[in-house]
Amino acid sequence: MVERNGPVSARQVMDLDSPEFADFVRGTAPAASDTHVGELISLRNSTFFRAVNLIAASIGMLPTFLMRRTVDARGQEHIEKAKDHPLYRVLHKRPNTYQTAFEFKSYMQQLALRQGNAYALIIRGLGGKVVQLVPLPRGAVTPKLSDDWRLTFEYRRKSGGTVILPATEVFHFRHPVTRDGLNGVSLIDMARNSIGIAADAERAAGKLLNGGVMAGGALETDKGLGDEAIARLKESMAEDYTGADNAGTWMILEEGMKAKPFIASARDAQYDELRKRQAEEVSRFTGVPRPLLMFDETSWGSGIEQLGLFFVTYCLMPWFVAWEQAIERSCFTEAEQNAEQLYVKFNEGALLRGSLKDQAEFFKAALGPNQGYRSPNEVRAAFDLNPKTGDETGPDAIPQPTAAPQSQGKTE
Structure with a gap:
């Protein structure tokens, strides 16, 4: 355990294998505030937590398919799901013995968001095909690029010691933005100033609630009040003018007393604006639209579908491509990459479905x-309905289009 001594009066305890200690050793620049911004502090920021959770959950819940593209004897191309390939089940159902596909993808996604990188050990079966993807401990893997451009991964075991893993045994998923081509950037590092200032604002609000004066106003009089008069005034205030039922009630004052309400100062208004601005700053780092972060004052109205389209197109789409290409790079064998028949596809249409009318x-x-450009059975498949054959009759038969009757011209 290492204790970090900084310009602040408090001390922070860090584990030797923690990301915070790695940042300290590398000399990461401090935030604009005195708050040390680590993973726990960042996740306590409601805007950052909402954005990370929304992106990770969206990636986790979307189906991921291994697809196969083939060409028949007539030269016609066919596309099908490669259900006979072990990697299909790994991506769609069960990546390892203790995680579902949703749990695996959402975990790897939130690691890539918070830390910039996520790693998983690739376990291969017969023919070198992937049968499991097991997440490696965070902060325990470092990519290495040799002088001859050969990629390896240094893995530090919990029990001690390191081992060098070849690129064929590690699935590396990273943030699309990278400073060296190997390591993705961490959103916590990028948003360090905004999260730090937001944490300072929340801490200041907590101190105000705990120790600040929260009275709504004062009662003033030029006359002296005895103990009995003060007690009667307190009792009257508690019984007749407090609580939601007495909201807006006019007070009847005695002994020439005057009411002097406390009005929020311009400083308090600026403090509230600061908190809102930091929430907006944090949201920009993630690309999630304002209404989806639940702090926009405007109404969604009929634009909810456009909002979903914006979220998918400008926030999630780069992550879809990053996932697809990372899987193809790390999980395909060399022969499968050369054949170019297999590819990975996210079904983003699940997020773009409109109403039943649409x-x-x-x-x-x-x-x-x-x-x-679609057959009736393809439409039925979109709703998880069984296909129908064309020769069926009765109420379950697929309606067939009928040609409009042609009008016969008059002959003279």
Whole structure:
């Protein structure tokens, strides 16, 4: 254990393998405030926690499929889910023995957001195909690039000692922004000033609530009041003018007494503006739209679908590409990469589904009637319905389009 002594009066205890100690050793510049911004402090910031949780949960809940692209004897291309490949189950159902696909992806995503990097040990089976992805302890892996451009990973074991792992045994998922091409940037480092100032503001608010004067006003009089008069005044105030039921009630004052309310000063208003500004600053680092962070005063109204589209397009889409290409880089064998038949696909359509009315209009246009680009069974599959054959009859048969009757012209 190492105790960090800084310009602040308090001391902070850090583990030798903690990210905070690594930052201290590297000489990370302090925040604009006296608060040391670590993982715990950042997650206590409601805006930062909401943004990280929203992105990680969205990535975790979206289905991830291993797809296969093939060409038949006629040269026609076909696309199908590669369900016969072990990696399909790893990505879609069970990456390891103790995590679901949602738990694995959301955990790796929030690590990439907070620390910039997330690592998992690749366990391969027959033919070198991936059968498990096991997350490695955070802060225990360091990528190394040799002089001949060979990538390896230094893994520090909990029991002691280090081991060098080849790139084929480590799944590395990182933030798209990187300063050296190997390590992703940490949002905690990037937003250190904003989170630190926000933490100082919250601490100041706590001190005000605990030790500050919260009276709404004062009662003044030029006459002296005896103990009996003061006691009667306190009793009257407690019974007749406190609580929600007495809100807005006018007071009846005795002995020439005058009421002097306390009004919030411009300094208090600026303090409140500071807290709002720091929430906006933190939100910019994540790219999550303001309404989704739950501190926007405007109404969503009918723009909720556009808000979801903005979130997917400008916030989540870069993460989709980062996930897909990281899996293809680390989990495909060399032969699979050369063949270019397999690829990974996030189903972002699950986040873009509109109302039933919007979906009905979309699929109606997709079906035709003359130049449709989807079949009835493809539409049924989108709603998890079983396919229907074309020769079925009765109420369960798929309706077939009928040609409009042609009018016959008159002959003379």
